[in-house]
Amino acid sequence: xxxxxxxxxxxxxxxxxxxxxxxxxxxxxxxxxxxxxxxxxxxxxxxxxxxxxxxxxxxxxxxxxxxxxxxxxxxxxxxxxxxxxxxxxxxxxxxxxxxxxxxxxxxxxxxxxxxxxxxxxxxxxxxxxxxxxxxxxxxxxxxxxxxxxxxxxxxxxxxxxxxxxxxxxxxxxxxxxxxxxxxxxxxxxxxxxxxxxxxxxxxxxxxxxxxxxxxxxxxxxxxxxxxxxxxxxxxxxxxxxxxxxxxxxxxxxxxxxxxxxxxxxxxxxxxxxxxxxxxxxxxxxxxxxxxxxxxxxxxxxxxxxxxxxxxxxxxxxxxxxxxxxxxxxxxxxxxxxxxxxxxxxxxxxxxxxxxxxxxxxxx
Numbered sequence: 001x002x003x004x005x006x007x008x009x010x011x012x013x014x015x016x017x018x019x020x021x022x023x024x025x026x027x028x029x030x031x032x033x034x035x036x037x038x039x040x041x042x043x044x045x046x047x048x049x050x051x052x053x054x055x056x057x058x059x060x061x062x063x064x065x066x067x068x069x070x071x072x073x074x075x076x077x078x079x080x081x082x083x084x085x086x087x088x089x090x091x092x093x094x095x096x097x098x099x100x101x102x103x104x105x106x107x108x109x110x111x112x113x114x115x116x117x118x119x120x121x122x123x124x125x126x127x128x129x130x131x132x133x134x135x136x137x138x139x140x141x142x143x144x145x146x147x148x149x150x151x152x153x154x155x156x157x158x159x160x161x162x163x164x165x166x167x168x169x170x171x172x173x174x175x176x177x178x179x180x181x182x183x184x185x186x187x188x189x190x191x192x193x194x195x196x197x198x199x200x201x202x203x204x205x206x207x208x209x210x211x212x213x214x215x216x217x218x219x220x221x222x223x224x225x226x227x228x229x230x231x232x233x234x235x236x237x238x239x240x241x242x243x244x245x246x247x248x249x250x251x252x253x254x255x256x257x258x259x260x261x262x263x264x265x266x267x268x269x270x271x272x273x274x275x276x277x278x279x280x281x282x283x284x285x286x287x288x289x290x291x292x293x294x295x296x297x298x299x300x301x302x303x304x305x306x307x308x309x310x311x312x313x314x315x316x317x318x319x320x321x322x323x324x325x326x327x328x329x330x331x332x333x334x335x336x337x338x339x340x341x342x343x344x345x346x347x348x349x350x351x352x353x354x355x356x357x358x359x360x361x362x363x
Contacts, residue, residue: 009351010324011339014150014290016209016264020246021256024210027249031242041241044229045072045217049244052251053202053217060182061193069194069219071228072244074236076180076203076216077106082231083199083218084110084142087174091141096127097332100150100178112141116332124287125154129167136171143168146178148185151293151331151338153268153286161191169197176201183207183261185288194219199228204247206290207257213243264290264342271341274348278356279363284336293328294337302362310335321358323351 020028031037044050050067058065073079080103084093089111095103097116107114117135119127132143145164147156156164168175177192179202192200203216220228250256271292275283280299286292296313305320307313310327314337318324328336341348 148288153289
């Protein structure tokens with residue numbers, strides 16, 4: 001590696017790493033003390049976790065939720081695969097772009113065809129019914145919605161979610177909500193619900209800072225439950241029971257979520273401030289989420305060390321500046337770079353110092 005730094009500041013990963021809370025540790029200890037620690041967990045989720053998830057959505061929506069409508073999956077990614085294979089197999093799925101890098105591949109693995117629908121800077125990197133209608137065909141089966149959006153941090157407010165729901169319902173299209181970042185950005189609590197044409201996918205990774213446990217869930221209507229649970233049965237089977245009990249404890253720690261949300265909001269603001277002023281890079285201020293995108297148009301116009309696209313630029317910045325970022329083109333946002341803001345301010349400041357030092361020579 002040709003870098004002036006002995007290490008690399010890695011801002012490419014999208015995870016929040018924290019010590020386990022006493023309550024989560026206690027749940028682990030209790031589970032490990034059980035004589036059934038090594039046994040299969042209940043097929044579709046431990047009752048304690050399914051109840052915790054149902055209670056979570058009941059509080060957010062103001063409507064009772066039956067735990068029997070919750071199916072536990074091996075992370076939210078698996079939950080998306082389960083939901084998509086249930087309602088969209090053989091059809092098309094509208095995927096607002098920019099989007100998480102994995103969405104197209106997950107849609108294809110579910111036996112469907114991803115159809116990107118562009119939401120540009122002029123609409124706050126979001127789509128509306130008009131854009132969706134232009135992309136709809138007779139084979140459209142689902143719309144995959146994520147808010148706050150990975151990578152832009154765009155937030156779909158209540159009125160926009162209502163418009164998308166009405167549009168999807170009018171055409172018999174299933175609205176699949178990726179709810180993984182729900183708390184990070186003016187969450188519209190009543191904006192999620194399960195019905196014959198709506199599925200909510202969530203998980204413990206982001207808001208609950210338990211990425212390594214691989215615990216997710218799908219909230220679906222009763223008429224979809226059998227198919228959703230078949231998809232779990234014939235892919236992963238039961239999720240680790242110990243992880244489920246720890247996740248249930250985390251879901252009940254609402255004070256910890258509030259503290260985490262406040263901390264991430266402060267880190268987002270700090271990241272924008274710290275990254276502003278770096279030569280040839282321009283922050284795209286996020287409304288929520290745990291990421292920040294940098295417009296690299298000016299940097300690419302200088303072609304530093306031959307970098308003509310964002311993928312090459314990421315490689316050059318890792319090798320020459322000692323900072324690892326993600327290429328925006330992998331998210332359907334070419335010419336941009338993505339970084340995770342869930343780092344200490346000192347780490348972000350060091351990354352900015354390195355980037356500035358390197359890019360100044362090309363300014």
